[in-house]
Amino acid sequence: MKKRLLGALISSAMVASLLAGCSSSNSGTTEPVTDGGTETEQTTEETADTAATVEEAAQEVAENTESADGELIDIGFAQVGHESDWRTASTKSCQDVFSEANGYNLSFVDCDNDSAAQLEAVRSFIEQDVDYIIIDPIVSTGWDTVLTECEDAGIPVIVIDRTIDDSDKYAAWVGSDFKQEGLAAGEWLKAYADSKGITEINALVISGTTGASAQIGRSDGFKEVADSYGWTILDEQSGDFTEDGGQEVMESYCKSYEGKFNVVVCQNDNEAFGAMTAMDNAGVTYGPDGDVILISFDACTAGLEEVKARKITADFECNPLAAPTVEEVIKTLQSGGTPETEVYMPEHWYALSDAIVEFSINGEAQEMTEVTDEVIEAQY
Numbered sequence: 001m002k003k004r005l006l007g008a009l010i011s012s013a014m015v016a017s018l019l020a021g022c023s024s025s026n027s028g029t030t031e032p033v034t035d036g037g038t039e040t041e042q043t044t045e046e047t048a049d050t051a052a053t054v055e056e057a058a059q060e061v062a063e064n065t066e067s068a069d070g071e072l073i074d075i076g077f078a079q080v081g082h083e084s085d086w087r088t089a090s091t092k093s094c095q096d097v098f099s100e101a102n103g104y105n106l107s108f109v110d111c112d113n114d115s116a117a118q119l120e121a122v123r124s125f126i127e128q129d130v131d132y133i134i135i136d137p138i139v140s141t142g143w144d145t146v147l148t149e150c151e152d153a154g155i156p157v158i159v160i161d162r163t164i165d166d167s168d169k170y171a172a173w174v175g176s177d178f179k180q181e182g183l184a185a186g187e188w189l190k191a192y193a194d195s196k197g198i199t200e201i202n203a204l205v206i207s208g209t210t211g212a213s214a215q216i217g218r219s220d221g222f223k224e225v226a227d228s229y230g231w232t233i234l235d236e237q238s239g240d241f242t243e244d245g246g247q248e249v250m251e252s253y254c255k256s257y258e259g260k261f262n263v264v265v266c267q268n269d270n271e272a273f274g275a276m277t278a279m280d281n282a283g284v285t286y287g288p289d290g291d292v293i294l295i296s297f298d299a300c301t302a303g304l305e306e307v308k309a310r311k312i313t314a315d316f317e318c319n320p321l322a323a324p325t326v327e328e329v330i331k332t333l334q335s336g337g338t339p340e341t342e343v344y345m346p347e348h349w350y351a352l353s354d355a356i357v358e359f360s361i362n363g364e365a366q367e368m369t370e371v372t373d374e375v376i377e378a379q380y
């Protein structure tokens with residue numbers, strides 16, 4: 001939307017070379033990924049001529065942007081990475097909503113779970129002078145300086161999914177109540193264990209990326225319930241929200257706690273898939289028919305398929321489709337309005353019918369959703 005001439009082209013070239021070697025978010029590479037810069041700039045013949053004197057990346061910017069309609073809203077999105085099915089759904093949702101056809105130029109950076117790369121990405125968006133910056137913060141602290149820089153540059157920031165806990169210099173946050181998810185998992189477990197006559201809980205937790213608000217909230221919520229019922233949490237180690245991480249942690253748990261645990265809590269579906277492989281290899285049975293109650297979070301399509309297959313006993317949803325709400329925030333800001341500063345995504349708790357039990361959180365009765373083929377089909 002903003003008209004940028006040579007300076008912007010040069011900074012786009014800088015961004016392109018800064019992030020060189022990047023590839024698609026599903027590639028599993030360790031480099032940050034971007035499509036930023038190559039299709040985000042608007043130019044004129046004059047700037048395209050001058051751009052011929054700068055590096056090839058800038059030339060590409062000029063070529064690509066000649067077709068832009070001149071009124072697109074420039075958005076930079078510093079995404080966490082590509083660690084999970086949830087993340088893939090979140091990225092797709094943002095790319096679908098913030099498309100050129102919808103009036104946006106999206107500079108997307110996959111930060112590959114690297115906090116330093118994420119700060120660098122935000123600074124590159126300031127350099128590009130985008131209209132809005134969306135951040136899904138890998139960790140919840142360390143943000144005030146760069147958010148001050150955004151503020152000084154006059155660029156509104158919208159935080160999506162995970163929270164920022166040490167700065168309030170952003171226009172709005174759209175995401176999930178992670179503590180509520182952890183409380184739900186705990187209170188469901190209490191009701192389910194009671195229904196099966198299980199009186200002792202010895203739980204192993206495979207947590208998400210340490211310091212991510214999704215990890216902190218889910219750990220705090222589950223622990224609060226565990227403490228209130230006197231359960232034992234034998235161990236909590238991070239699987240970094242990845243399948244490999246979940247498998248690695250579970251392999252070590254199977255050795256260290258052989259025969260001593262009856263609950264495994266994985267803080268996302270991908271960790272649960274890894275934990276399932278490790279338990280299969282160790283001869284541990286799990287799910288509604290097994291020795292171990294397996295709890296997961298996210299409830300993406302692949303997770304719900306494992307609920308249907310009687311592997312995951314219950315799955316607590318975290319909704320990744322925040323982008324349409326973020327777009328509402330941007331529209332409000334565009335028209336000079338004040339958006340809601342906190343918007344919570346709706347979420348559901350899933351199980352098969354024989355693991356659906358009545359429970360409440362702080363006196364509030366919870367609904368559970370039975371996993372059927374139609375439910376799986378409708379999920380992301």
Ligand code: GYE
Nearest residue numbers: 083084086214241268318
């Ligand atoms: O649960 C996990 C992803 O931040 C809520 O990050 C998100 C979490 C999600 O890697 O799968």
